[in-house]
Amino acid sequence: MGGAVFSLSIFWTQIFPFVALQFYEDTDDHTGHEHVHGIINFLAGSAMLWMVLNIIFLCTIDMSLLPTFFSTKTAP
Numbered sequence: 001m002g003g004a005v006f007s008l009s010i011f012w013t014q015i016f017p018f019v020a021l022q023f024y025e026d027t028d029d030h031t032g033h034e035h036v037h038g039i040i041n042f043l044a045g046s047a048m049l050w051m052v053l054n055i056i057f058l059c060t061i062d063m064s065l066l067p068t069f070f071s072t073k074t075a076p
Helices: 003-027 034-060 063-069
Strands: none
Touching: 003 034, 003 063
16 A cells, blocks of 8 residues: 555554543543643643654655655555
């Protein structure tokens, strides 16, 4: 599937921790949820940092290579 599936999997890895945290919150028996808010802040900060670093990366590569991240062409 080439770069398209790779790019999709990268975005999936940024979404999945929030989904997993939602399952954790549903099964958490603790009365205080302060630790959950800390985890949410950490995940959000990590996702924002990831986004900024990807934007910097995309701005520094040869733009003729950009379609390779979204194409379905695979290596031989």
